[in-house]
Every structure is written in C-alpha cells, then in structure tokens.
Amino acid sequence: MKITLMLMRLSWKNIWRNKFRSILILSAIAIGLFAGTFTVAFIAGWGRATIETEICNQLSHTQIHTPDFSYNYDINSYFLEDRIAPVVDSVTHLNSVSYRLKLYGVLASASNTVGTFVHAIDPEEEKATTTIYQYIPDSLGTFLEKDKLPIVISQRTAKKLNARLKTKVVLSLQDVNGDMQSVAFRVGGIFKTNNSMFDESTIFVRKSDILPYTGLPEGVAHEAAILASNVSTGKEITKALGKALPDMDVQGWNELQPALRLIHAWTDLINVIILSIFLVALSFGIVNTMLMAVLERTKELGVLACIGMNKRNIFKMVMFETLCLTVVGSGIGILLASWVIGYTGEHGIDLGFMLNANYERFGFSSVVYPILETRAFLEIIALVVITGIISAIYPARKALKINSWEATKC
Amino acid sequence: MPIIETINLYKTYKDQTSEVHAVDNVNISIAEGEFTAIVGPSGSGKTTLLNLIGGLDTPTSGNLFIDGQDISRLKPKEMVDFRLHHIGFVFQSFNLIPVLSAKENVAFVMELQGRKKGERDTRAQELLEAVGLGDRANSRPSKLSGGQQQRVAVARALASKPKFILADEPTANLDSKSAENLLDMMEKLNQKENITFVFSTHDPRIMSKARRIITLEDGKIINDIVK
Ligand SMILES: Nc1ncnc2c1ncn2[C@@H]1O[C@H](COP(=O)(O)OP(=O)(O)O)[C@@H](O)[C@H]1O
Ligand SMILES: [Mg+2]
Numbered sequence: 001m002k003i004t005l006m007l008m009r010l011s012w013k014n015i016w017r018n019k020f021r022s023i024l025i026l027s028a029i030a031i032g033l034f035a036g037t038f039t040v041a042f043i044a045g046w047g048r049a050t051i052e053t054e055i056c057n058q059l060s061h062t063q064i065h066t067p068d069f070s071y072n073y074d075i076n077s078y079f080l081e082d083r084i085a086p087v088v089d090s091v092t093h094l095n096s097v098s099y100r101l102k103l104y105g106v107l108a109s110a111s112n113t114v115g116t117f118v119h120a121i122d123p124e125e126e127k128a129t130t131t132i133y134q135y136i137p138d139s140l141g142t143f144l145e146k147d148k149l150p151i152v153i154s155q156r157t158a159k160k161l162n163a164r165l166k167t168k169v170v171l172s173l174q175d176v177n178g179d180m181q182s183v184a185f186r187v188g189g190i191f192k193t194n195n196s197m198f199d200e201s202t203i204f205v206r207k208s209d210i211l212p213y214t215g216l217p218e219g220v221a222h223e224a225a226i227l228a229s230n231v232s233t234g235k236e237i238t239k240a241l242g243k244a245l246p247d248m249d250v251q252g253w254n255e256l257q258p259a260l261r262l263i264h265a266w267t268d269l270i271n272v273i274i275l276s277i278f279l280v281a282l283s284f285g286i287v288n289t290m291l292m293a294v295l296e297r298t299k300e301l302g303v304l305a306c307i308g309m310n311k312r313n314i315f316k317m318v319m320f321e322t323l324c325l326t327v328v329g330s331g332i333g334i335l336l337a338s339w340v341i342g343y344t345g346e347h348g349i350d351l352g353f354m355l356n357a358n359y360e361r362f363g364f365s366s367v368v369y370p371i372l373e374t375r376a377f378l379e380i381i382a383l384v385v386i387t388g389i390i391s392a393i394y395p396a397r398k399a400l401k402i403n404s405w406e407a408t409k410c
Numbered sequence: 411m412p413i414i415e416t417i418n419l420y421k422t423y424k425d426q427t428s429e430v431h432a433v434d435n436v437n438i439s440i441a442e443g444e445f446t447a448i449v450g451p452s453g454s455g456k457t458t459l460l461n462l463i464g465g466l467d468t469p470t471s472g473n474l475f476i477d478g479q480d481i482s483r484l485k486p487k488e489m490v491d492f493r494l495h496h497i498g499f500v501f502q503s504f505n506l507i508p509v510l511s512a513k514e515n516v517a518f519v520m521e522l523q524g525r526k527k528g529e530r531d532t533r534a535q536e537l538l539e540a541v542g543l544g545d546r547a548n549s550r551p552s553k554l555s556g557g558q559q560q561r562v563a564v565a566r567a568l569a570s571k572p573k574f575i576l577a578d579e580p581t582a583n584l585d586s587k588s589a590e591n592l593l594d595m596m597e598k599l600n601q602k603e604n605i606t607f608v609f610s611t612h613d614p615r616i617m618s619k620a621r622r623i624i625t626l627e628d629g630k631i632i633n634d635i636v637k
Pocket of ligand 2: 456457458579
C-alpha cells in the first residue's frame with residue numbers, strides 16, 4: 001500500500017518531465033472528452049426537445065380510447081366521461097385532461113376541399129393540456145374564444161383553402177347513423193406548428209358546437225389526453241391507468257407515436273457510436289504517448305529493475321502514469337462539458353439559421369437544449385476509465401519487457 | 411566464508427556462425443571488506459562478469475554463491491528481490507531517477523524495501539553526508555555534476571545495506587579529478603565502514619587504487635594480484 005502511494009507520486013512526477021507532451025495529450029483528451037460529451041448531450045437534448053414538443057403540442061403523455069376506436073376511429077366507439085374521470089383523478093390529481101371527440105371530416109371553402117381530422121374539444125380543457133393555442137400568432141385570431149361557430153385551422157390548410165380569418169368554411173362529416181351532415185364555420189384562428197403533417201390534418205372546433213350534428217349523446221368522448229408533470233410520472237400514470245381501466249386502451253406517448261420512440265432509440269444508438277469513435281481516438285492517443293514515454297526511458301526502467309524494483313511495481317508505475325493522464329484530461333474535459341451543457345441547456349441553441357423547411361416537416365424543434373442525464377454522465381465516466389485502463393495495459397506491458405541489463409549498456 | 415564465490419562460471423553468446431565466451435571458466439572468491447578492481451581491455455568480459463555476479467544475467471554454466479547461497483538458478487522474480495536486499499549497483503551513467511531529488515533517490519530503495527519514513531529520511535541524509543553531498547540533498551540529478559551524481563549513486567547503492575557494491579566502470583564518464591575523488595570516497599567507505607566494493611575499469615590510475623586487481627582477457631582470468 002505504501003509502495004503503491006509512492007509509485008503514484010513517482011508517476012505523477014514522471015508525467016511532468018515532458019511538460020509539452022503531457023500538456024498536449026492532456027488537452028487532446030480534454031478536448032476530445034468535451035466534444036464527445038457535448039455532442040452526446042446535444043443529441044439527447046435534440047431528441048428530447050422533439051419528443052417534448054410533440055407531447056406538449058398535441059399528444060400529451062397518456063391517452064385513453066376504447067379499443068375499437070384505436071382500431072378504426074369509428075364515431076360510435078366513444079366512452080362516457082363520467083366513467084373515466086373519477087379513475088383518472090384517483091390515479092393522480094396533478095394533471096390536466098382534455099376529453100376530445102375526434103371525427104373524420106371534409107373541409108371545404110369556395111375554392112377547395114381538404115380531408116381533415118376534427119379535434120372537437122373544450123377550449124379551456126385543451127389549453128390546460130396542450131400548448132397548441134400558443135401556435136396562433138396574435139394577428140391570426142384566437143383559440144376558439146369568441147365568435148359563433150369558430151374553427152381553428154393551420155396555415156397550410158388556410159393556404160390550400162385560400163381561407164383567411166373570418167372566411168366561411170363548411171365541414172362535412174358522418175353522424176352516428178352514417179348520414180352526412182354539413183356545418184358552416186368561420187375561421188377563428190390560424191396556427192402553425194413545427195410538424196407540418198400534424199398541421200395538414202388537424203382542425204379544432206368546440207365540442208359543444210359540433211355535438212348536435214353528430215348525433216352523439218352529451219358527456220361522451222373518443223379520447224382522453226392526460227398531461228403529466230414530466231415524462232417519468234407520465235410513464236407511471238400510463239401504467240396505473242392501464243391497470244385501473246382494463247377494458248380501455250391506455251397508451252403512453254411512445255406507443256401513440258412510434259416515430260418518437262424511434263427518435264429515442266436512434267439518439268441512444270447515435271450516442272453510442274459517437275462515444276465509441278471518441279474513445280477509440282482517445283485510446284490511440286494515450287497508447288501512442290505512453291509508448292513513447294516508455295521507450296525513451298528504457299535505460300532508466302532498466303536501472304529500476306536492477307536496483308530491485310519488481311515487475312509488478314514497474315507495471316503499476318506505468319499504469320498510474322497513463323491513468324493520471326486519462327483521469328486528469330477527461331476530468332477537465334467533462335467538467336468543461338458540464339459547464340457548457342449547463343449554460344446552453346438553460347439558454348438553448350437556436351439552429352434556425354442553418355435548417356431548411358424540410359427539417360421542420362417532421363416536427364423537429366429548431367432550438368436545442370443540450371441535456372446530460374446522470375446516467376449518461378456516469379456511463380461516459382465509466383467508459384473513459386475503462387478506456388484508460390485498457391490503453392494503459394499495452395505500454396505497461398512493454399515496460400515489463402525491458403530487461404535489467406539495459407541499465408548496464410552505455 | 412567468501413561473500414562472492416564463482417565456480418567454473420561460463421557465459422557464452424552464440425550466433426549462427428560463432429560462439430563468444432564472454433566469461434570463460436572464471437573461478438574467483440571475494441571476501442567481505444575487499445576493495446577489488448576487475449580490469450581488462452574493452453570486450454574482455456568485465457561487464458558480463460559483473461552482471462552475472464549481480465544476478466542481472468544467468469550463467470550458461472557454473473555456479474555463483476553469494477554469502478554461501480547458490481543464486482545462479484534463482485527465478486527472475488526471486489532474483490529481483492535478492493538484488494533489492496543484498497546487492498548495491500553503481501552504473502556507468504544515468505543511475506538516478508531524474509524526477510527525484512538526491513535524497514529521494516537514496517530513499518527510494520528503502521521505500522521499495524518497505525522501511526519506515528523516519529528511518530529512510532535519517533539514513534538518506536547520513537549517506538549523502540558520507541559521500542560529501544549533505545548540502546545537495548534536495549537537488550535534482552540534472553543540477554548535479556557527473557561526479558556528484560555518481561556519489562549519489564554510491565549512496566543509493568549503500569542505502570539497502572547490501573552485502574557488497576558492484577560498480578561497472580563508474581568513472582568512465584568522469585574527468586580524471588572527479589574520478590579520483592569518487593575512488594577516494596569509495597576507498598574511505600571501504601576502510602571506515604568495511605563496505606565491500608567490486609568495480610571494473612580500464613583506467614590505470616583508477617585500478618591503482620584497488621587492493622586486489624583481477625585481470626580479464628577474452629573472458630578468462632589471466633592475473634589476480636593482491637597488494
Ligand atoms: N548480449 C550480447 N550478445 C552477444 N555478445 C555479447 C553480448 N554482450 C556482450 N557480448 C560480447 O561478449 C564480450 C564481452 O563483452 P563485455 O562483457 O561487454 O566486455 P567489457 O565490459 O569488458 O567491455 C564481447 O566480445 C561482446 O561482444
Ligand atoms: Mg563494459
């Protein structure tokens with residue numbers, strides 16, 4: 001133990017005998033680790049932003065449907081709000097729920113016709129649950145606030161229909177009996193999100209306005225969308241509701257939108273690949289430097305072996321030298337990264353200037369808040385330490401091959 | 411009982427075409443307290459013989475006894491430990507660990523031996539004073555002259571309380587004044603502390619300081635005189 005401490009001190013001194021080289025490799029390790037960690041955090045932040053935007057805008061964390069509705073979106077596959085509400089409240093009260101009717105319809109203006117998915121909602125409930133109302137610019141109306149029979153459509157839909165605020169549009173849909181019903185609305189608000197597929201298909205009307213035309217009874221819904229305080233409580237709520245409502249289809253955001261789950265999986269995979277590349281580069285740098293450090297010291301290592309330093313101690317000494325470099329270098333890099341991630345995580349990085357419209361088509365957010373989860377942070381540190389140890393072994397073994405009689409050659 | 415005894419010691423280097431008997435049937439016996447020089451022209455086998463005696467190399471055949479123990483067949487691991495506790499080394503150059511001070515260099519061997527810090531410090535300082543460098547204890551080797559470095563090396567070799575000290579051409583890289591000073595210091599340690607020294611040289615003025623001179627030629631002892 002004492003000898004180990006002594007070897008550590010000696011290793012530390014050995015590192016500083018070639019200051020330039022040590023600072024160079026330390027900087028390389030630090031910069032590499034910084035870049036690697038930051039990239040991982042950036043991608044994770046991007047993935048999360050995309051997912052959260054989607055959750056907040058319309059998806060919410062958990063949705064409840066009847067199994068039939070999930071299967072065929074049939075207007076008759078509704079449930080009673082009064083049956084679901086007490087159960088939801090019993091699972092958690094720190095949430096908001098929007099009970100929606102969802103209907104297929106065709107929206108027509110004087111100049112054009114588009115197929116849409118009608119979200120018939122209670123505006124107050126919906127505002128408490130999703131942020132879609134924030135996507136209506138001040139100059140483009142309100143979220144179903146005033147007016148008689150208002151309808152909220154997206155900018156894309158407005159363009160297709162050649163509609164503006166106050167333009168009259170006619171919504172046609174099938175009622176519970178399969179008969180066509182047509183209702184005239186006036187455009188009361190025009191929204192635009194980052195997800196153009198959502199924009200193209202979605203319109204909003206008040207539940208109370210449309211109900212009489214559907215033939216549905218009062219107090220029913222096709223969908224309950226539940227917003228939790230965060231992703232992990234969302235997960236718990238989904239699980240608990242699934243148990244409490246065995247006859248209903250309770251789905252989390254990741255089941256509702258498989259593409260989002262894919263983003264989740266992809267960001268994880270990409271991060272693993274990026275980290276591996278950084279770590280392999282790190283490893284090459286370390287091995288190369290330490291090999292130099294060992295080979296230019298054959299004489300000295302020979303002397304140490306002559307005067308009675310055994311192989312284990314020589315091995316330890318070189319291992320410590322490598323580990324010191326790795327730990328100090330990556331420590332600096334990771335600290336620097338956490339600081340920058342902390343700052344940008346709060347203020348965000350706006351990529352709007354370099355992204356084209358296609359990027360937003362799938363709902364990707366253009367402001368990224370890098371995030372480093374504790375788990376990822378610990379994983380990176382563990383991987384770096386493992387890389388350090390593995391890279392240390394080769395130079396240390398090389399040092400063992402040096403024979404004591406090297407000392408006696410001149 | 412002699413402290414070093416070799417019996418029919420051979421070291422033969424072979425390549426495809428020829429054989430070199432670097433050490434060729436050497437029989438010597440060195441007693442405690444001797445001050446012995448091994449001399450001979452370059453290539454005569456001085457280094458090879460000292461390496462065998464110091465356990466840095468294994469003989470092709472023959473036996474080597476240190477203090478009555480046959481060490482010629484020790485395993486490498488046991489050999490390292492044997493050297494640490496029983497043999498002191500001084501090499502021609504680059505003896506010292508450059509990142510440690512003179513005193514730390516001397517104390518280093520004692521740390522490997524697992525001695526206590528108090529003991530290490532006192533003894534390291536004493537030894538540096540004994541070699542006339544008490545005031546340079548905190549200097550790094552690069553701040554010391556070649557002669558001073560060799561003195562530190564002698565102090566380091568003594569630190570482990572070895573049975574004897576082997577020095578392969580310790581003066582080869584020194585000017586004649588420093589070389590003589592080093593030898594005078596070694597001689598003093600030999601006389602006052604009864605330290606056994608075996609050193610090699612091909613410098614006539616240095617060998618004249620020895621009390622026993624063993625002359626090698628082509629790996630064979632051709633002369634062994636005690637003054
Ligand atoms: N590792 C080796 N391989 C082959 N020949 C060697 C080796 N070491 C020494 N020799 C040969 O052994 C002889 C004695 O060498 P050495 O002991 O170094 O002599 P000295 O120290 O007296 O100059 C020389 O002929 C040398 O070439
Ligand atoms: Mg020689």
